[in-house]
Amino acid sequence: MACDIMVTGCRGQLGRDLVAxxxxxxxxxxVDLDELDIRDRERTLEAIRKADPGTVLHAAAYTDVDGCEGxxxxxxxxxxxxxxxxxxxxxxxxxxxxxxxxDYVFDGNADRPYTEDDQTNPQTVYGxxxxxxxxxxxxxxxxxxxxxxxxxxxRHGRNFVKTMIxxxxxxxxxxxxxxxxxxxxxxxxxxxxxxxxxxxxxxTRAVLSGRHTGLFHATSGGETSWYGLAQAIFAAMDIDVVxxxxxSDEFPRPAPRPKRSTLSNQRLNEAGLNVMPDWxxxxxxxxxxHSKEILCEL
Numbered sequence: 001m002a003c004d005i006m007v008t009g010c011r012g013q014l015g016r017d018l019v020a021x022x023x024x025x026x027x028x029x030x031v032d033l034d035e036l037d038i039r040d041r042e043r044t045l046e047a048i049r050k051a052d053p054g055t056v057l058h059a060a061a062y063t064d065v066d067g068c069e070g071x072x073x074x075x076x077x078x079x080x081x082x083x084x085x086x087x088x089x090x091x092x093x094x095x096x097x098x099x100x101x102x103d104y105v106f107d108g109n110a111d112r113p114y115t116e117d118d119q120t121n122p123q124t125v126y127g128x129x130x131x132x133x134x135x136x137x138x139x140x141x142x143x144x145x146x147x148x149x150x151x152x153x154x155r156h157g158r159n160f161v162k163t164m165i166x167x168x169x170x171x172x173x174x175x176x177x178x179x180x181x182x183x184x185x186x187x188x189x190x191x192x193x194x195x196x197x198x199x200x201x202x203x204t205r206a207v208l209s210g211r212h213t214g215l216f217h218a219t220s221g222g223e224t225s226w227y228g229l230a231q232a233i234f235a236a237m238d239i240d241v242v243x244x245x246x247x248s249d250e251f252p253r254p255a256p257r258p259k260r261s262t263l264s265n266q267r268l269n270e271a272g273l274n275v276m277p278d279w280x281x282x283x284x285x286x287x288x289x290h291s292k293e294i295l296c297e298l
Contacts, residue, residue, distance in 0.1 A: 003029040006053035006095075008038060008086065009060030013157035014100065014149075014197045018057050021201035029053065032060070038082035048089035055096040055208060058086050061130070065104070068126040069254040075129040083133030087140035096143045098204055103150035103192065103219070105131045108258020113223070115266045116148075116215050124255040134215070145207055147200070147218040148263060151229075153283075154197030155290050161194075161283070162294055164230050168239040169295070181242060188227035188245035191260040193220040196282040199275075203268070206275045217263035220279035232280060236287045 005022045009015040010030025019030045029051045036047045038060055048056065061079050062068060068075035083099055090097045104127030105120040122128045137144050153161040167184055174181050195218075203218045224232070227245045234241045248257060268274035 002052035002054075003027045004054050005029070006031065006048065006051050006056045008032075008036065008056065008058050011156075012059055012061075012063075013152060013154045013159065014200060015057075015059040016156045017154055017197040017201050018059060018204065021198065021205065022057075038085055039077045041085045041088070044082075044085040045089045045092060048086070048093055048095065052093055053095050055098065056086060056090055057098045057100075057204065058083060059100050061100070061133075063126070065124060065126045065257075066254040068129060069124060072125045072129075075125050076132065079126075079129035080132035080136055084136035084140060087137045087144070090143075091141040096145070096208070097137060097141065098145045098147060098208070099133060099137045100200075101134050101146055101148045102127065102130045103148060103261035103263055104258065105134070105148065106258060106261060108190075108261050110260060113262040113264035114217070115264045116217055117266075123258070126255060138215075143213055145204075145213060146215040147204065147207070148216070149195055149200055150219050150261060150263060151192045151194045152197055152200070153194060153286070155286075155293065156197075160226065160229065161233055161286070164233045165237060165239075165291070165294055168234055168237065168241045171241055172239060183242045183244040184230070185244050185246040185250065186227040186230045187248050187251060187257075188225045189247050189259060190257050191223050191225055192258075192262055193223050194229050194279045194283060195220045195276070196286050198286075199277065199282050203273075203275050206273050207268075210271070210273060212271060212273065214267065216267045216273075217265045218268060218276060219263045219265065220276050220282065221265075222278045222280070223260075223262040224279065229283075232283060233287070236284050237291060 004026035
């Protein structure tokens with residue numbers, strides 16, 4: 001039975017909010033790894049042929065940045081070959097595709113936010129695999145939208161915002177229990193724009209409503225560091241936390257993090273489509289709406 005929208009990675013952090021957003025006024029078919037392994041071209045073609053969607057929101061990806069560094073073959077199979085398989089299937093059935101990419105396609109050395117016209121130069125396997133996915137989508141069909149997104153947080157899955165809430169309350173419990181506490185150290189030399197997954201869903205709807213195609217940056221306005229984001233979370237939650245800024249060198253990771261991966265939504269602005277707010281406003285809304293649920297999970 002045909003559907004309006006198919007969402008791959010429907011149980012992921014972004015996928016779940018895409019399903020929730022579009023289900024309000026569209027017929028939506030969600031699929032995840034247990035039902036569709038996008039690395040298998042023939043099964044992917046068959047699954048999309050059967051669903052016959054008008055649009056595929058391709059949110060399925062291997063997003064473990066450090067994991068990708070040690071599993072290049074898997075990262076390329078999922079993020080590049082998988083994207084190509086979805087795109088070719090869309091071409092077969094005449095469907096549109098929205099492919100969600102990343103700020104990691106840039107090296108992070110710019111002294112200003114990146115525009116869509118800036119040269120890509122990914123420094124990680126994850127970034128390289130996602131850029132290869134972009135290129136595969138662009139080569140496979142004309143009716144595509146690529147949205148580069150970054151620093152995601154949401155109600156579902158693991159993310160920085162939920163981790164900070166957990167660590168903040170753990171520190172408060174330790175203090176009240178009379179235990180000695182160590183400062184919570186958070187990196188202050190990486191800059192970006194935190195993005196709520198529901199805002200990405202709203203931006204997706206805005207782009208699709210106008211039948212626009214092409215590559216767009218789609219991130220919140222403004223920028224902050226991980227340390228700045230942590231401070232904003234603790235202030236909004238009224239959690240008294242001893243937190244200290246530190247450098248990336250103090251927390252070496254298998255995959256290098258870009259120093260500044262802030263994106264400029266230049267093309268969305270030019271098309272009058274940008275609905276992404278400054279990062280502080282959705283963060284406050286998200287914490288107001290979901291903090292009790294998150295705390296119940298601690």
